[in-house]
Amino acid sequence: MSRLKLAVMASPAAGIHERMSHLAHQLGLPLVADQPMKMLDTVDAVLYESEAGLGLQLTGKGAPGPVRVDFVGGSAAHRRRFGGGKGQDIAKAVGLADAGKRQLHVLDATAGLGRDAFVLASLGCRMTLIERSDVVQALLIDGLRRAADDIEVSAIVQNMTLAPGDALSVMAAMADKETADRPDVVYLDPMFPHRRKAAAVKKEMRLFQDLVGEDVDADGLLAQALALARFRVVVKRPRQAPDLGGKMPNYRLEGKSGRFDVYTLASIRQAEPA
Numbered sequence: 081m082s083r084l085k086l087a088v089m090a091s092p093a094a095g096i097h098e099r100m101s102h103l104a105h106q107l108g109l110p111l112v113a114d115q116p117m118k119m120l121d122t123v124d125a126v127l128y129e130s131e132a133g134l135g136l137q138l139t140g141k142g143a144p145g146p147v148r149v150d151f152v153g154g155s156a157a158h159r160r161r162f163g164g165g166k167g168q169d170i171a172k173a174v175g176l177a178d179a180g181k182r183q184l185h186v187l188d189a190t191a192g193l194g195r196d197a198f199v200l201a202s203l204g205c206r207m208t209l210i211e212r213s214d215v216v217q218a219l220l221i222d223g224l225r226r227a228a229d230d231i232e233v234s235a236i237v238q239n240m241t242l243a244p245g246d247a248l249s250v251m252a253a254m255a256d257k258e259t260a261d262r263p264d265v266v267y268l269d270p271m272f273p274h275r276r277k278a279a280a281v282k283k284e285m286r287l288f289q290d291l292v293g294e295d296v297d298a299d300g301l302l303a304q305a306l307a308l309a310r311f312r313v314v315v316k317r318p319r320q321a322p323d324l325g326g327k328m329p330n331y332r333l334e335g336k337s338g339r340f341d342v343y344t345l346a347s348i349r350q351a352e353p354a
């Protein structure tokens with residue numbers, strides 16, 4: 081549950097104004113007049129559109145920069161070029177090395193700002209992204225739209241499909257259907273309560289945590305994911321966090337700041353070609 085009081089900010093530009101009032105209506109949020117952020121004291125944060133896209137910005141004096149989904153520039157671009165490709169732990173965790181020519185279908189059931197999903201899509205996975213926060217969905221849709229216009233990343237984001245809703249019900253519906261499009265891997269990265277003063281938690285990320293809350297129901301996702309995935313379930317956890325749902329994984333990949341817990345169901349290497 082969000083701890084924030086939110087609004088959408090209007091714009092003097094006619095096209096943007098129309099989009100923003102539509103968004104406010106869609107999200108059931110008030111539309112506030114375009115004004116300097118430091119003057120806005122009636123809400124904690126606003127969604128607003130600039131040339132850089134849709135952003136969520138804390139109001140008030142000295143507020144940090146906005147949270148946005150950016151698949152084209154910044155850290156996403158840097159990681160795409162220099163991140164280590166299939167040698168990265170996230171790639172090993174989902175089993176890319178064993179997949180050979182098979183394109184893995186990965187269901188990211190806790191998509192957030194889509195950073196992990198984008199890394200996996202850029203390594204060739206077909207991604208389905210589930211996200212339940214309607215504000216995060218709006219940021220994702222905007223990020224995907226801008227990326228689709230970019231010559232370098234448009235082919236990558238074509239492999240990313242957003243499935244809005246709660247992962248428990250979306251996964252239950254997928255499990256009920258014919259098994260043809262069952263995901264090969266389910267990837268989970270629920271929000272873990274961080275120490276709020278930890279230097280490692282950037283101010284922008286605190287805003288994101290305040291927006292989506294602490295995912296206190298995360299333990300329930302594991303059983304559902306294990307019932308749905310063909311080959312494995314991967315859970316991203318902070319280094320010291322307890323196992324999700326108290327269930328020990330088959331193995332772990334430990335990194336500097338976090339780890340991937342891997343629950344194996346069947347061998348990807350020995351699977352029939354898709």
Ligand SMILES: C[S@@+](CC[C@H](N)C(=O)[O-])C[C@H]1O[C@@H](n2cnc3c(N)ncnc32)[C@H](O)[C@@H]1O
Pocket residue numbers: 189190191192193194195196197210211212213216245246247248269270271272292295298301
């Ligand atoms: C820590 S963030 C994920 C960050 C993401 N891995 C990334 O790379 O940007 C967790 C996200 O999962 C979403 N989430 C948590 N539980 C969910 C559920 N049951 N269904 C759908 N989304 C969920 C939260 O709203 C939040 O946006």
